[in-house]
Each structure stands twice: as C-alpha cells, then as structure tokens.
Amino acid sequence: MSKPPGGLLAAYRHVDAATRAIRGLKDLGYKDFTVYTPAPNHEVNAAVGHRVSPVRLWTLVGGLTGCVTGFAMTLWMSYDWPIVVGGKPLGSVIPYVVIAFELTVLFGAAATIAGLLFHAWRNARPAGYDPRFTDDMIGIFVPCPVERRPAVQEILRSAGAEEVRVET
Amino acid sequence: MATLAQPRTPVTPPTYAEITRDVAATLGNPSRGYYILLGFVLTVLAIGVGALLYQIRFGLGVAGYTPPVMWGVYITNFVFWVGIAHSGTLISAILYLFRSAWRTAVYRTAEAMTVFAVLTAGLFPLIHIGRIWYAYWLFPYPNQRQLWINFKSPLVFDVFAVSTYLTVSTLFLIVGLIPDIAAVRDVATGWRKKLYRITALGWRGTDQQWRHYLKAYLYLAALATPLVLSVHSVVSWDFAVSIVPGWHATIFAPYFVAGAIYSGVALVVTLLVPLRKVFRMERYITGDHFDNLAKLLMLTGFIVGYAYATEYFLAWYSGNQFERAAFWNRAFGDYWWATWTMIICNAFLPLFLIFRKVRRSIPAMFVLSLFVNLGMWFERFVIIVVSLSHEYEPYAFGHYTPSWVEWAILCGSFAWFFTWFLLFAKNFPTVSISEVKEIIPMPRKGRAHT
Numbered sequence: 271m272s273k274p275p276g277g278l279l280a281a282y283r284h285v286d287a288a289t290r291a292i293r294g295l296k297d298l299g300y301k302d303f304t305v306y307t308p309a310p311n312h313e314v315n316a317a318v319g320h321r322v323s324p325v326r327l328w329t330l331v332g333g334l335t336g337c338v339t340g341f342a343m344t345l346w347m348s349y350d351w352p353i354v355v356g357g358k359p360l361g362s363v364i365p366y367v368v369i370a371f372e373l374t375v376l377f378g379a380a381a382t383i384a385g386l387l388f389h390a391w392r393n394a395r396p397a398g399y400d401p402r403f404t405d406d407m408i409g410i411f412v413p414c415p416v417e418r419r420p421a422v423q424e425i426l427r428s429a430g431a432e433e434v435r436v437e438t
Numbered sequence: 439m440a441t442l443a444q445p446r447t448p449v450t451p452p453t454y455a456e457i458t459r460d461v462a463a464t465l466g467n468p469s470r471g472y473y474i475l476l477g478f479v480l481t482v483l484a485i486g487v488g489a490l491l492y493q494i495r496f497g498l499g500v501a502g503y504t505p506p507v508m509w510g511v512y513i514t515n516f517v518f519w520v521g522i523a524h525s526g527t528l529i530s531a532i533l534y535l536f537r538s539a540w541r542t543a544v545y546r547t548a549e550a551m552t553v554f555a556v557l558t559a560g561l562f563p564l565i566h567i568g569r570i571w572y573a574y575w576l577f578p579y580p581n582q583r584q585l586w587i588n589f590k591s592p593l594v595f596d597v598f599a600v601s602t603y604l605t606v607s608t609l610f611l612i613v614g615l616i617p618d619i620a621a622v623r624d625v626a627t628g629w630r631k632k633l634y635r636i637t638a639l640g641w642r643g644t645d646q647q648w649r650h651y652l653k654a655y656l657y658l659a660a661l662a663t664p665l666v667l668s669v670h671s672v673v674s675w676d677f678a679v680s681i682v683p684g685w686h687a688t689i690f691a692p693y694f695v696a697g698a699i700y701s702g703v704a705l706v707v708t709l710l711v712p713l714r715k716v717f718r719m720e721r722y723i724t725g726d727h728f729d730n731l732a733k734l735l736m737l738t739g740f741i742v743g744y745a746y747a748t749e750y751f752l753a754w755y756s757g758n759q760f761e762r763a764a765f766w767n768r769a770f771g772d773y774w775w776a777t778w779t780m781i782i783c784n785a786f787l788p789l790f791l792i793f794r795k796v797r798r799s800i801p802a803m804f805v806l807s808l809f810v811n812l813g814m815w816f817e818r819f820v821i822i823v824v825s826l827s828h829e830y831e832p833y834a835f836g837h838y839t840p841s842w843v844e845w846a847i848l849c850g851s852f853a854w855f856f857t858w859f860l861l862f863a864k865n866f867p868t869v870s871i872s873e874v875k876e877i878i879p880m881p882r883k884g885r886a887h888t
Contacts, residue, residue, distance in 0.1 A: 285880035305645040308454055308621065309875035310652055318645045323653035329661070347578060347586035355588050365590045368672060372598040375665045379606045379658055383613065386654035393646040401624035404617070404643055406454030408880070430883055 277413035279398035280426040280434045287430030288408040289317040294425040295412060303412040304395060306403035314408065325385040332381020333374045340370030398437035411437070451878045452721060461867045461874075462622050464717040465630065468864050479856045486850010489843045490565060498568035500843045507826045507838035512566035515851055517818040518701070519559035520600065520673055521694070522811075524666055525702025525734075526552025527607060530614070531662035534655075540730050542873040543722045546618075547713060548706045549611045550868070554858040555702075556604045558851050563596070565847060592675040599672040606665055610658050616641050617651070617872040633865075643872075670698040677821065683764035684825030687752065693745035700738035700784070701814035707731055707807035709859070711800055713868060722869055725798045732797035735810065739788030742817075746785055760830055767828045768820060772837055776816045776824065783813025 282288040288305070292314070295303055307314050344366040352360050395413075403409040410431075412422050419436070426434050452460065468476075493500050503510055526548040533541040564573045576597045578587050587594050620641035623634035641647060674694035677685040687693075707728065714723045753765035768777045787809050790796045797803070827836050862868070 283881060284883040286882045306643050307645070307648065308458075308643060309617075309872045310648050311876075311880060313880075314645070315648070320645065320649045323650045325650050325653040326657060329654075329657040333661070343578065344589040348589065351584050351586055355590055358590055362590055365595075368595045368668070369589055369598050371664075371668060372595075372602045375661045375668075376602040376605060378661050379609055382654050382657050382661070383609055386613070386650050389650045390647050393650075394640070394644075395646075397644070399642055404621040404624045404641075405458045 276415070276436070276438050277398060277411055278419060278422055278426060278434055279400065279437050280410045280412075280431040281400060281402060282408040282410070282430065283406070283432050284430060285311060285313050285408065288410065289313050291410055291426050291429035291431065292317040294429055295410070295422070298421070298425065300412060300414075300422070302395065303410055304397040306399070306407075306409035306411075308404050308406060308408075311408075323389065325382060325389060328381045328385025328388075329378050332384075333378030335381070336373035336375070336377025337370050339377065340373035341366055343373075344369050407432070452874075454875050454878070454880070457722075457871055457874050457878075458621050458625060460719070460721070461618070461869050461871050462625050464719070464863075464868060465622060465626070465865065472860070472864060476857070476860050479853045479860060481853075482849050483853035483857055486847050486853060489846035489850065493565070493568075493843050493847075494570060500841060502839050502841040502844060504836045504838050506829055506834055506836050507823055509566075509822050509826060510838055511819070511840045511844040511848055512562045514815065514818045514822050515848055516559050516562035516566070517673055517694075517822070518815050519555050519562070519851065519855075520603075521670060521698035521701045521814065521818075522705050523552040523555040523559065523603070523607070523702060524670055524695070524698035525700075525706055526550075526555070527610075527662050527666040528699050528702070528734075529706070530610065531659040531666065534659045535663060539877045540727055542877055543719075543724075543869055544706065544710060544727055544731070545873070546614065546870045547709055547868050548702075549607070549614065550859065550862050550866075551702070551705060551709060552607045553604070553611050554855050554862070555705075556600065556607060557858065558855045560600055560604060561851065561854070563600075592672060592679055595672045596676060599669045603665060603669045606658070606662055610662055613651075613655060613658060614870060614873075615866060617643060618867040618870055621871045622867060630865075667695055670694045677825075682825050682829055683758075683760040684749075684768070684821065687749065689745055689748055693742070696738045696741035696745065697784075697814060697817060700735065700742050701811055703731055703734045703738065704807040704810035704814070707735070707803050708811065711804040711807075713863065714800075717863075717868065719869060722874060725800075728800060728803050729794075729797045732791050732803060735806075736788055736791040739784060739791070739810070743785030743788075746781060764825060764828055768824050771824070771828065773820065773824045773827070776820050780813050780816040780820050783809045784817060787813070 280291065282291065292303075292305060296317075296319075305314055305318055341363070345361045345363075348360045348362075354360065397411040397413070399411075400407070400409055410426065412426070414422050423434055501510060501512070526545075529541050529548040530545040530552070533545070563576075564570050567573060576587065576594070615637075616639055619634050620638040620643065623631060623638045626634055671691035671694065674690035678687060678690035680686065710723055710727075710731075714720060750765055753761045756762075768774075787806060790802075790806065795802075796806070823838055827838055829835070
C-alpha cells in the first residue's frame with residue numbers, strides 16, 4: 271500500500287462511541303474515512319451506511335455462465351463425435367443437468383471470489399492503521415488537511431475516542 | 439435452529455482481546471508430543487505410499503479383486519471420505535444460512551476436515567483405476583481420436599462433482615480464514631508474522647472489506663449448500679443407476695446424504711475432543727456444542743436406521759427374488775459380520791444419544807463417534823462389496839477379501855488426512871476468531887463488558 275495521506279486516526283473501545291463519531295463525521299460531510307472493526311458489526315455497518323455490495327452480481331453472472339457452459343459443453347461434445355450409449359438420445363439433457371449444476375456452482379463460486387478480490391482491492395484506500403484494530407478496538411481514519419484537523423479531532427474525541435493521533 | 443443456540447452451560451463470554459489471545463496461543467511452537475504424533479502419522483503415510491508404489495509397479499492384481507467383485511476397499515474408501523467431508527459444509531454453510539450461533543466455535547475445524555477429507559477421497563478413484571498415469575482421461579480434453587467422455591455416466595458426474603466440491607470448499611475455507619490470519623498476524627512474531635502477512639492478503643478489517651466480504655461469504659454459503667447435497671447424491675448414483683440387486687434403489691440419494699453427514703459429524707466429534715483439550719479451548723467449545731453435534735448425529739443416525747429398514751422392507755415387499763436373495767445374503771451370508779457391525783454401530787448405538795447425559799458426556803461422545811465411523815465404513819463396504827459378490831447368477835457369485843496392499847493404503851489414507859490436519863491445526867486458527875467475536879456484543883460506553 272502506498273504512503274497514507276495525512277489525517278487523524280482514532281481508536282475506540284466502545285461500539286456506541288464509534289458509531290457516534292461516524293455519524294458526526296457524516297454530518298460534517300466526510301465520506302472518505304475508513305472504519306476498522308475486528309469483526310463484522312451491525313451497528314457500525316448501519317452507521318457507515320454502505321449500499322449493498324456488488325459482489326452478488328458477480329455470483330449471478332458467474333453462475334449463469336457456468337450453467338450455460340455446462341449445457342453447451344455436454345451437448346456440443348455429444349454431437350461432435352456421435353456415439354449412441356445405452357440407447358439414449360445423443361444429447362440427453364436430463365443427465366447433463368448434473369454437469370451444468372456443478373459448473374454453475376464452480377463458476378459462481380470462482381466469480382464470487384474474483385468479485386470479492388476486485389472490489390476489496392479497488393476500494394482500498396491508503397490509510398493509517400493500528401494492529402489493535404484486528405484485536406479489540408474499532409478504528410476510524412479520517413484523511414484531512416492540517417487546517418481541518420481541530421474540527422475533526424473535536425468530533426472524534428467528543429464521541430469518546432480512547433486515543434486520537436496524527437498520521438503524517 | 440434458534441433453539442439449538444440457547445446456551446445451557448453458564449460460561450462468562452470472553453472479551454475480544456481474550457479471544458485473539460487464546461486462539462493465537464494455539465499456534466506457536468509445537469510440543470514434543472505433537473512431533474511424536476506427526477512422526478507416527480508420517481510413518482503410516484510412508485507405509486501407505488509404499489503399498490501404492492508396489493501396486494503401481496505390479497498392477498491392480500496385488501489388490502484382492504476377485505470377479506465379480508471388481509469394486510472393493512478403494513471405492514469403499516472413496517465413498518467413506520467423500521461422506522466425511524459433508525458435515526463440514528453442513529456446519530459451515532448450511533448452519534450459517536440458518537444463523538446458528540453455536541457453529542462459530544466449531545465450524546473451522548469441520549471445514550478444514552472437509553477440505554482434507556475431499557483431498558483424501560479424490561485419491562481413491564486414481565488408485566482404483568490402476569494405471570494412475572491415465573487419470574486425466576476422466577476429463578474432457580481434445581485428443582487425437584476426437585473422443586469425448588460419456589456425460590451420461592454417473593462416474594463422469596463424480597469427476598465434476600468432486601472436483602467442484604474440492605475447489606469450492608477450499609475457497610470457502612480460505613475466505614473464512616483471511617480475517618483470522620490478519621488477527622494473528624498482528625500479534626505474531628518471527629517467521630510466522632511473515633507467513634501471516636502474506637496469507638492475510640492485506641486484510642485490515644475496513645468497512646469496505648467487510649462489506650464485500652460478508653456478501654461474498656453469504657453467496658459462497660448459498661452455493662455450497664446445494665453443492666453438498668448434490669455431491670453425495672451423485673456418488674450414490676454411481677450405484678443406484680446400475681441394476682445390481684442392493685444398489686438399484688431410489689432412496690439412495692437421500693440415504694447417502696444422511697449417512698454422509700452422520701459419519702462426518704462423528705469425525706468432527708472425534709477431532710474436537712482432543713483438539714479442545716490440547717488447545718485448552720474448553721471455554722469456547724462447551725458441552726452445548728457437543729450436545730448440538732449429538733443432536734445432529736441423532737437425527738442423521740435415525741434417518742440412516744430408517745433407510746436400512748426401508749431397504750429390507752422393499753426387498754421383501756417388492757417380491758423381487760434377486761433383491762430378496764441379496765438382502766438375505768447381507769444379513770446371513772459370508773459377510774454377515776460386516777452387515778451386523780454396520781447395523782449395530784449406525785442404527786442402535788445412536789439410540790444412546792436420547793439420554794442427555796450421554797450427549798453431554800465428552801468421553802461417551804468420543805467413543806460413540808469412533809463406533810459410528812467404524813459402522814459407516816462398513817456400511818459402504820456392505821453396499822459395494824456384498825452386493826457385487828452376490829448378483830444374479832449363482833455360478834458367478836464370488837468372495838472378495840481385501841489384500842494387505844488395500845489395508846495399507848486404507849491406513850495410509852487416514853495418515854494422509856491427519857498429516858494435513860495436524861499441519862493445519864498448528865499453523866492456522868482452528869477456532870474462528872472473527873466469527874466468535876461476532877456473536878459476542880462489543881462493549882458499550884457506560885455499561886461494563888462482562
């Protein structure tokens with residue numbers, strides 16, 4: 271990750287304090303702050319208020335691609351070298367459902383992972399960090415120029431930050 | 439499912455810092471006992487690999503195959519290990535969709551077990567085909583004769599089902615691990631810190647990361663749920679679509695899926711009992727967890743017992759003399775001992791789980807889980823070997839006895855599984871840090887966190 275921009279990094283022990291700070295920042299018009307939580311937290315999610323992740327679209331497209339691939343592959347291969355097996359029609363759609371189903375799951379899962387990596391990487395912002403944020407603290411990093419820092423610091427502190435430090 | 443999550447063992451919930459500390463403490467430097475165990479497992483694995491090399495050198499004749507029994511211990515092992523895998527996905531994906539809170543402490547162990555069990559199962563078709571170097575013929579690939587594989591065959595379904603299952607369960611395990619690896623990265627030292635820094639893939643638990651992560655995890659669980667049901671159904675069709683008496687039954691798919699979850703939950707119990715003790719996880723994996731696992735065992739055990747009864751009923755009620763002869767032979771023929779082992783271990787022993795005392799007694803659960811797995815191995819043996827040995831024509835009946843090579847490879851497969859599991863348990867968190875934290879509320883201002 272490239273060097274983080276200057277800003278303020280606050281650490282919270284209490285979830286209600288952190289959500290208060292997030293709401294305060296949003297009221298002030300800040301959108302590009304980063305919130306760290308050790309585990310998914312509904313209150314923090316609600317305060318940050320993201321839209322639904324587009325990863326689900328990747329799953330849908332991947333799954334449909336897998337399904338089409340499964341039927342297309344089995345049918346094409348059956349007719350490419352036509353051999354009647356067990357007196358069944360060359361292109362027997364019912365047994366091919368199994369292959370199509372497995373490929374739906376395989377492609378769907380692979381696309382979900384690709385979507386996760388793509389979106390998590392694309393939305394990654396260089397930001398200050400502290401190892402305690404994967405342990406038991408909630409972190410908020412607000413990138414802001416020096417002249418705005420007192421106002422932001424006031425919001426972070428009054429919400430109940432355990433500590434606020436300047437990241438340069 | 440909500441009632442399952444009601445805790446009955448009163449324990450003080452750990453704080454977030456304690457969770458990180460307790461799980462990180464399971465990593466660190468292994469004790470001498472660990473190395474002794476690993477050494478033993480590797481020795482058994484070496485014996486299994488030696489037997490396999492011997493078979494590759496001298497051909498499948500060294501296995502005990504006797505016509506008409508041309509599927510033996512290898513296919514039994516394949517079905518057994520695929521079955522073992524199933525409960526891991528049940529606990530990690532299906533119970534996730536049900537929002538079952540108790541799964542958080544045990545699902546990582548179950549999921550790792552899934553991946554390693556499929557990894558073991560996948561070896562057996564290769565061992566069974568004999569000329570292992572032609573295994574790639576199972577996949578559709580352009581070749582000089584322009585032939586494609588027969589997509590109407592359940593054996594080809596298997597290739598797709600098992601390889602999809604291995605891929606998806608591995609991805610699911612890795613995705614679940616990422617936040618936990620980041621948590622141990624931030625407290626680790628030395629070479630492990632470097633390892634975790636790479637394997638955490640830059641995870642920091644930002645709002646954006648969680649936002650996409652949770653959605654991806656949900657959809658992976660939603661994809662894994664029908665997948666797990668399909669895999670053992672497909673395995674059961676290997677048998678059910680053929681006309682061998684004892685195989686040709688429509689109940690096979692649900693019967694196999696229930697049996698798979700049954701044997702898998704039993705192995706989860708077998709693994710969790712020592713793991714809980716060695717890693718001092720008593721606070722996280724409590725009597726409630728064993729109680730819930732016991733209920734799963736009981737449910738699937740009853741389904742399996744019911745399926746046994748149905749098979750015998752249908753053999754009688756159908757009036758089909760071949761079917762009747764096959765089932766009479768199962769219970770009173772050459773392999774009566776295998777059949778009765780299976781019936782006693784799988785249908786009668788789980789009746790003890792009706793008693794709450796048994797469900798909550800860890801030694802009792804451990805012993806019971808071993809018997810269930812013994813019984814489930816014999817179930818597959820009975821279905822495969824006994825049915826094949828006694829088909830239609832009395833002059834073509836046969837008797838199959840596994841050779842030492844097959845037993846050695848069976849032991850080797852357990853060693854292969856445990857090698858992976860031991861290496862995993864000491865290097866990656868076997869209890870999910872972030873998910874255990876998720877079910878414990880974060881402290882709030884003004885009210886002390888207990």
